[in-house]
Amino acid sequence: MKSENLSVTAAAANTTGVAVNKTYWIKSIILLGLLGVLIALPWFTGYSxxxxxxxxxxxxxxxxxxxxxxxxxxxxxxxxxxxxxxxxxxxxxxxxxxxxxxxxxxxxxxxxxxxxxxxxxxxxxxxxxxxxxxxxxxxxxxxxxxxxxxxxxxxxxxxxxxxxxxxxxxxxxxxxxxxxxxxxxxxxxxxxxxxxxxxxxxxxxxxxxxxxxxxxxxxxxxxxxxxxxxxxxxxxxxxxxxxxxxxxxxxxxxxxxNWTAAAIFIAVLGGIGTLEGPLIGVIVYFLLRECFSSYGSWYFIILGCIAILTMVLAPGGAWSLITRRKQIDPFGIRRILS
Amino acid sequence: MLEVNSLSAYYGLFQALFDVDLRVEEGECISLIGANGAGKTTLMRALVGALKVDSASVLFEGQPVGGQSERQQLARGVTLVPEGRRLFPSLTVRENIELAQHHGRPGKWDAELLFQELPALAEVQNRMSTELSGGQQQLVAISRALVTNPRLLLCDEISLGLSPYAVDEVYRLLNRARKDGMSVVLVEQNVQRALAEADRFYCIQKGRVVLDGPAADADHHAVANAYFGV
Structure with a gap:
């Protein structure tokens, strides 16, 4: 009974091992492609x-x-x-x-x-x-x-x-x-x-x-x-x-x-304690800045309100809104926080 | 192996332990019996290095070790199973155990051996530790201590809040580990169990040892008196 159990888990581990390997390669190719595009950026974009x-x-x-x-x-x-x-x-x-x-x-x-x-x-x-x-x-x-x-x-x-x-x-x-x-x-x-x-x-x-x-x-x-x-x-x-x-x-x-304030805002908005969070947070932060920074102090009031809303409605940040619906773990280090 | 000589411990100005004398021999299991607030947990904390005490008041293999850090005590082979299990909720069962294994002493006990001994735990090894039942969590807490390969294991209230069946499971694991000559200090609310598991016992009342002796011929009346302080 015991050895049977062991072989079953071994087989299961093996199939997941192959699956992990495949997604690993797909991920690597996507990452390298993205990195290549980012490196080449100065050749097809302006200084601003x-x-x-x-x-x-x-x-x-x-x-x-x-x-x-x-x-x-x-x-x-x-x-x-x-x-x-x-x-x-x-x-x-x-x-x-x-x-x-x-x-x-x-x-x-x-x-x-x-x-x-x-x-x-x-x-x-x-x-x-x-x-x-x-x-x-x-x-x-x-x-x-x-x-x-x-x-x-x-x-x-x-x-x-x-x-x-x-x-x-x-x-x-x-x-x-x-x-x-x-x-x-x-x-x-x-x-x-x-x-x-x-x-x-x-x-x-x-x-x-x-x-x-x-x-x-x-x-x-x-x-x-x-x-x-x-x-x-x-x-x-x-x-x-x-x-x-x-x-x-x-x-x-x-x-x-302001440096620290922005860092906290980005991390809170995207999701504290995740690697994906700051990535989303920084994109949102710059979208907001490019759209609203001409409104002067209203811009900061908007930022503050968004931070408060995030903490109240989605304390896990924007990334948690995604993982709440779909179990994904692009970096393979996800931990469930309870 | 462990000798405690007139140990006093303080929380700020409050004195919690008064001149406690105690010894644990190689392979022996002793029970600390006493009401809540008697100083059992304080004594454990002093032995494991979580509390500053006078260096000469705790001797391990004849060396004064009182007041040394928990990590130093761990390296020497003194490990505590803390009260309330204190598992890491962000880690899986396996990670909880492996973390301690990385930082403990090398030796016979490792995650693989434990999962062999506890097939039920092996099945849930990749679950988060908070998803387990209380009894399973306590088994993980003890496993986490065992993989540091202690020579002296201090167990603080390891049966608290568990079903009778789960308590038996916990003691079965403990007795399995004791077969290799590990010494154990137990703090146990259930006095009968405490006397049944141990070779000797110490009754502690208001920070003082008031009664001690071999567990086999303990006078239950005397123990009850020492416990309640009447």
Whole structure:
């Protein structure tokens, strides 16, 4: 009886294995095709479309990082804009100080963001819940004021990206676009890979119950710090690429709360704790912006109302409206939250 | 194997345990008996490292381990099955168990062996842990502790809220694991069951050990007195 049972499950596993393999190939082909179209975009679109796409990809990466922290790690940060600022300033100052090609200076934003995140993990992770959220906000504000008062970082005037001169307009636009595409697709790939591995399991266990996670041997603090550092690296790089688009960093704009607000809006709208959510969220966010941003402050009122309506009517975000009707799992890491 | 010498534990200014002495030998099962709030769970938390206590008050194999982290205790072979099961609702049954397996000690017990021992659990291994019955959830909670290959397993209220049949299932799994020489500390509301399963017992009242001895010749009247504090 027992061996019969075993062979039945083995056979079942085998057939699903073949099916998984087939859908895997179809998915891979679709993904590669999509990626090919996106890479080729600069050859058949204008500069304004490319600049919009840069914004879209960088906002997407920042929202994905915020969603990773809040949706998978249970860590609510409202100071993610500190990493936008740190990343952008790191790239700008390294590039202009050493007259380095801006693209070659991008690793500086990753490294500086990681170092900054590691150092400030020490005070930040002494705080919990709402205190952590407020703490991150204060951290971002302190960083803005520190930059505002640092002459070597251009103080209130900021830094222009002078190393961009001499690069043709087409190449500059296309290059920034490709960097943004790499950041968007790269961060999705990194998070997807993380969530499928051991760290993904550990993260979900910590989100469910910290007490039970540590009883099972999960190093709760280390798991959270790893998450915080990965989110920082993604946000910092996205910030640097976003400001390659505008060619100028300044404390007020670069360390602006608007970055975090947009990230939260995108994640909440699309669906917290899913990889698909921010993708839908960012598209909706940009559709709304392109349609309504000319209405001034009414635009922000509309955004706020939509966020509230989403939280009340569909707390799982737009993506949950789809999965409620149809069981689909394009990234293969779906978890049911109850 | 485990020796507790005049252990005191505090929650802030409140003292929960007063000079508790206790020992567990290799392969032994002991029961902690006491009313709600007597300090049983506190004692368990102190043993597993979830509560800061004086280092010398807990000796594991002669080494002072009091106040060390849960992960350090886990690596040494001291694992807790927490009260209320505390399964991870976002994970499947298999993932719940594999998570602990990754972080525990290597050894005989792994997910495959458990599913072999518990065919009923094997059938639901890919379901979310919240979809199971209470008894099955408790089996998962114990499995999650067993795959860390503990030498000393601390079980906090593992039969609470379960049907008599489910309780038997839970103890069957526990006794199966004890065959390999694992030691067990039980906290059990059902005094008769606690005495039947254990080699020795300790009665705890208001943070103090008031009675202890071999479970086989426990005087039920004395235990009842120690329990109710009359």
């Amino acid at each position: 479309t490319q600049r919009l796409m840069v914004e879209l990809f960088t906002f997407y990466a920042i929202a994905l990082a915020w969603n990773l922290l809040a949706g998978y790690g249970g860590i609510v940060s409202v100071g993610q804009h500190v990493f936008v600022g740190i990343g952008a300033y790191a790239m700008f100052s390294v590039s202009t100080t050493f007259s380095l090609n801006p693209w070659l200076a991008l690793p500086a934003s990753i490294i500086v963001s990681i170092l900054f995140a590691l150092i400030f993990a020490v005070p930040m992770f002494r705080l919990r819940g709402a205190y952590f959220a407020v703490g991150t906000w204060v951290l971002a504000e302190m960083a803005r004021i520190a930059v505002l008062n640092s002459d070597w970082l251009g103080a209130g005037g900021g830094i222009p990206l002078t190393t961009m001169t001499g690069i043709s307009r087409w190449l500059r636009n296309a290059g920034v676009y490709w960097a943004a595409l790499a950041v968007g697709a790269g961060s999705l790939a990194v998070i997807w890979w993380l969530m499928r591995g051991r760290l993904g399991l550990a993260l979900l266990s910590v989100r469910d119950s910290e007490a039970a996670a540590s009883a099972s041997g999960v190093n709760v603090l280390r798991t959270k710090v790893i998450l915080w550092v990965i989110a920082a690296a993604i946000t910092g790089t996205a910030g640097a690429v976003a400001y390659m688009n505008t060619l100028q960093v300044s404390p007020g704009a670069t360390f602006s709360l």
